[in-house]
Amino acid sequence: MAATVTSTATTGKTWDGGNEPMGASYGKMMMWFFIVSDALTFSGFLAAYGFSRFKFIETWPIADEVFNHFPFMHGVDAPMYYVAFMTFILIFSSVTMVLAVDAGHQMKKTKVAIYMLLTIVGGFIFLGSQAWEWKNFIKGEYGAIETKGGAILQFVTKAEDGSYERVKLADFAAHLETDRVNNTRSNGIWFEESADLPSVSLDEVVKGFEAHPEILVRTEIIKDKHKTVLSREESLVRMKDAQIVVEGANLERNEYGHKLFADFFFFITGFHGFHVFSGVMINVLIFLNVILGTYEKRRSYEMVEKVGLYWHFVDLVWVFVFTFFYLV
Amino acid sequence: MAHTHESNTKRIWFVFGLLSVITVVEVALGIAKPDFLYKTDLFNMHLLNWIFIILTVAKAYYIMWAFMHLEGEKANLRWSIVAPLVFLIIYLVFILLIEGNYVFDVFKESQYKWIF
Numbered sequence: 001m002a003a004t005v006t007s008t009a010t011t012g013k014t015w016d017g018g019n020e021p022m023g024a025s026y027g028k029m030m031m032w033f034f035i036v037s038d039a040l041t042f043s044g045f046l047a048a049y050g051f052s053r054f055k056f057i058e059t060w061p062i063a064d065e066v067f068n069h070f071p072f073m074h075g076v077d078a079p080m081y082y083v084a085f086m087t088f089i090l091i092f093s094s095v096t097m098v099l100a101v102d103a104g105h106q107m108k109k110t111k112v113a114i115y116m117l118l119t120i121v122g123g124f125i126f127l128g129s130q131a132w133e134w135k136n137f138i139k140g141e142y143g144a145i146e147t148k149g150g151a152i153l154q155f156v157t158k159a160e161d162g163s164y165e166r167v168k169l170a171d172f173a174a175h176l177e178t179d180r181v182n183n184t185r186s187n188g189i190w191f192e193e194s195a196d197l198p199s200v201s202l203d204e205v206v207k208g209f210e211a212h213p214e215i216l217v218r219t220e221i222i223k224d225k226h227k228t229v230l231s232r233e234e235s236l237v238r239m240k241d242a243q244i245v246v247e248g249a250n251l252e253r254n255e256y257g258h259k260l261f262a263d264f265f266f267f268i269t270g271f272h273g274f275h276v277f278s279g280v281m282i283n284v285l286i287f288l289n290v291i292l293g294t295y296e297k298r299r300s301y302e303m304v305e306k307v308g309l310y311w312h313f314v315d316l317v318w319v320f321v322f323t324f325f326y327l328v
Numbered sequence: 329m330a331h332t333h334e335s336n337t338k339r340i341w342f343v344f345g346l347l348s349v350i351t352v353v354e355v356a357l358g359i360a361k362p363d364f365l366y367k368t369d370l371f372n373m374h375l376l377n378w379i380f381i382i383l384t385v386a387k388a389y390y391i392m393w394a395f396m397h398l399e400g401e402k403a404n405l406r407w408s409i410v411a412p413l414v415f416l417i418i419y420l421v422f423i424l425l426i427e428g429n430y431v432f433d434v435f436k437e438s439q440y441k442w443i444f
Binding site: 022023024032033035036040043044047048052053055056057079080084087088095097099101102225308313316319320322323326328 | 336337340341344347348352354355358359366367377380381383387388391392394395397401402404405408409412413417420424425427428429432435436
């Protein structure tokens with residue numbers, strides 16, 4: 001018999017697809033070549049990220065300062081623990097997947113079903129974590145000012161031990177009488193509406209900054225692995241260019257630093273998340289087929305193996321996203 | 329050799345352990361950032377980044393070989409998957425990073441700021 005148990009009756013008929021030059025069934029081989037092309041797509045994205053990062057190497061945001069949230073630990077600086085957790089979830093769901101494939105080889109239907117179910121649960125946990133990560137990223141924490149030249153200015157105070165602590169805009173902004181209103185479709189031209197107004201106006205930030213001598217401007221420029229902090233005099237000069245209040249992140253600008261950083265983050269993790277989502281959906285289909293006994297009748301669980309390949313691929317991509325977005 | 333029908337469970341859990349250990353090491357290094365690794369450069373990148381990249385490739389190897397079961401496939405299938413990926417990715421990354429570095433230099437050193 002051929003190397004793998006193929007699912008249909010073609011085995012042995014050389015001119016009807018029974019010939020397996022690479023020792024893998026047609027379906028499995030095609031899954032592999034789809035994965036090759038998808039892997040090249042992802043490496044294109046990640047290489048583009050690398051290009052932009054090298055292009056702005058002196059001003060790129062430092063990932064540890066951006067992704068430092070952990071559930072139920074508000075205000076605690078916890079870089080990377082959460083993504084590490086997400087990585088574990090995905091690796092573990094890969095393990096349950098490969099256990100399902102293994103049980104399939106032994107034709108143990110119940111075992112396959114249980115492991116498939118665990119894989120699906122893992123996939124949903126990952127998707128939920130991803131959503132939470134996005135929520136924090138979009139919402140932002142400290143807020144920043146964008147200058148006329150498009151640079152991002154963040155605010156810090158000097159702590160007693162000489163280190164710098166980030167300050168939220170709301171903590172020092174002045175409270176001014178204001179008549180600014182959000183332009184909505186209902187009170188203006190029907191096809192125009194503005195983005196949500198930031199919680200403080202530019203004036204309030206500038207006035208508040210002038211009134212608080214302890215607040216300093218932190219620029220995007222990295223020197224000796226740290227973002228540079230300006231002296232009070234330099235900060236005052238720099239603040240003359242203040243143009244826009246930036247809170248959180250969107251596709252146009254973000255409070256963390258370079259505009260491209262958020263764009264790549266949304267695009268690459270979004271594209272990966274979409275893969276995870278479709279992976280979960282395909283897993284659900286195969287899980288139902290297992291329950292219904294489709295593969296039992298076929299005397300082969302090769303379909304489980306094929307979706308398994310896709311699922312491991314999704315894990316594989318995450319390993320690289322993890323490294324290049326969070327570690328490097 | 330194709331799939332034997334005996335169980336591979338032992339190998340699976342071993343690889344899971346290995347991948348977990350590598351991830352823990354990565355996270356620990358990423359948080360601790362020891363100065364001698366973080367501040368020593370090799371080919372324009374500090375040593376810590378090189379360690380991360382090598383560990384990542386090691387993880388990728390184990391996922392592909394053990395979980396995706398490339399170790400059990402015929403050599404020609406294995407090579408037709410791995411060879412194009414290795415060649416094209418190294419090629420693309422090499423070109424783009426060199427170019428990115430060059431563009432950075434132009435921004436930094438030349439008087440033309442936004443010419444492209």
